Each structure stands twice: as structure tokens, then as C-alpha cells.
Amino acid sequence: MTATNHLPSSANSPSTEPVSLTRRSVLRAGAAGGLFAASGAAALLSGCGSGDIVSALQPARFIAFGDGMSDLGQGGARYTVNDGTVNIWAERVANRYGKTLTAQAVGGLGYAQGHAATDDMPRSMAAQIDAFLSANTIGTSDVVLMNIPLSYVLRPVAAVKAGTLTQTAALQQIADSAVALSSQVKRLIASGAKYIVVAGAYDVGRSPYGIAMELPSMLTSETQRSSAAVTHLNDRFKIEVATLGANVLFVDAAFLVNRNVQFGPNWGFVNSNKALCTTPTALTCTDSTLTAGATKSQYLFADNIHLTPAGNQQLGDYAYDQLRGRW
DSSP states (O other): OOOOHHHOOTTTTTGGGGOOOHHHHHHHHHHHHHSSSHHHHHHHHHHOOOHHHHHHHHOOOOEEETTTTTTTTTSSSSSSOOOOOSSSSHHHHHHHHOOOOBGGGGGGSSSSOOTOOOSSOOSOOHHHHHHHHHHHHOOOOOOOEEOOOOHHHHEEEEEEEESSHHHHHHHHHHHHHHHHHHHHHHHHHHHOOEEEEEEEEOOGGGGGHHHHHHTTTTOOTTTOOOOOOHHHHHHHHHHGGGGGGTTTTEEOOOHHHHHHTGGGGGGGGEEEEESBSSSEEEEGGGGGGTTTTTTTTEEEESSSSBHHHHHHHHHHHHHHHHHHHHO
């Protein structure tokens, strides 16, 4: 089974954008064929009115695993503009339910930890889950939020660029990472997790980092194509968890970021290919270190890889709508 991420022809029209996925039956129908709603659901929903549904799931707690995309300040700062707002997608999902989600370092259930772009994860997904399970059990109404780490793509792609790894070997590494992550998802289910939301890797070929990489065979900034490395990662993960639809919801972050790059002004992003922060990474970025004259809410990327608070909020809202529609 191979899934291809693409933008529907109506993606430049806010009236047909699939963020407002609020009809449980439509989303479940899409999920029955895999782990994600079919893009045709958006057209059907657009004719159903804009009323919300009452979700059967009332989460007791949210738990987060991942890299800098989900890091809630494990080291004291976040990989976005550190402005004190709800500025990480996982936190946004919890906030929409009226819940809080904070970093493990301050006593919370956010175990995600970021790192430099081409470094290995300082604490692997397995190690994060080890740390959680050693001190906690998963409740029947708990929701696990995780993102597929971008390092699963960035490290092998950097090696291809450096000439130390062939493209074939890089794609195999990427596939192996997807398989390993799926085993951790299965481990969580075996430990009692009933609701696991996985944000796929967004297409880093669209990011300032990917554009500067200039390696179109692996990462492409062309709007009508998907980057081979990212597609390979997401597709392999979805194949590995295809039978786990009762417990796993895949959120297509690649679609959302691609939409915001290709049709940025329609969704509030005037600049979707340059970093907002003037610091080397968003980890040290604050409101006082932004590009001169920039409007923070109009930028998609905080640094060369990580999203701004506005980008994170949209991803969080997208995940929230799908979560409510699914369970």
C-alpha cells in the first residue's frame, strides 16, 4: 500500500480546506480505508454546514513524544519563537480541550526533546517512552501525541549531500526508522494506549533548510512534487501501522505545510520560505530577535526547519479537528 500526499485542486480556496473536519461519520469512513481521511471528505463536508459535533472522547491527559516539533521546553526553551504563547502544536491540541501539557523537565507529560538539524536525537523515541512508562501508566482516556522525527530524514539526506551515503542506502535508513517508530506505537498500544495521534513528517523540502540543501532527488521545493525522502518515511510508517486504525490517527502535516507554502497568503502567511528569527536556531529566538519589520503571524518558519507559533497553531487546530472527528 502506497499513499501519495498531494494538494487537491481546491486547496487555494478556504471554503473547501479540510481543516474543519467535523463530521465523525465522514472521517471514520476515510479512516476505515487506512489511517487518514480521504481528501474527498473535504468536498463533502463543505456542503454539510459548519456545525460542530460532540466528541465521545473526553481526554483525561495528554502525553507527548517527539523532537523539536513537539518539544515543550525540555531544556528551558522551545524550537519556535519563545513568546510565552501556546506555540507548539501538541500544546495547542491539549489547550483546545481545556487541558495543559508541559515538559517532563517541569513535571509534565511532554517527553519530546529537540536537537540540531543533523544531529541524532538526544533521547530517542524509545528512550522517551521508556522514561514515561517507568513512572506512569496509560489511562483509558489518555491521548498520546507524537510527531515523526524530522531527523529520520535530515540525517540520511545530509549524508547523501556529503557523499558518504548513497540515495538507495539513505532511503533504506529512512524506511528502517519508520519501522522502528511503528514498533514503539505498538508498544504503547500494548501498554494500554487507546488513542494515539501521530503527526507525519512535513515536507522539509519546502523549508528554508530544504531549499538551501539543493538536493532535489531527495528534497524538492517544487510545489507540484513531494520530496522522495519525506514521502518514503510517511508512507512506510503508514504501511506498518495500517492495521492499527482503531487506536492510531495519522495527521498529514505534509499536506498542511505544503498548503501553507503554496497558498500562503490565503492562510495568513505572507512569507513561507524564509526564517523569521535572526538567531541560529529558534531555540534562542524571542520577540526581540525577529527579522526587522516582520509581522510574526505572517511567517511560517521560525528558523530554517521549525514552525512559528502561527504555523504550530494551525497544525494543532488541524490535528484537533481530526481527533474530535475520529473519536
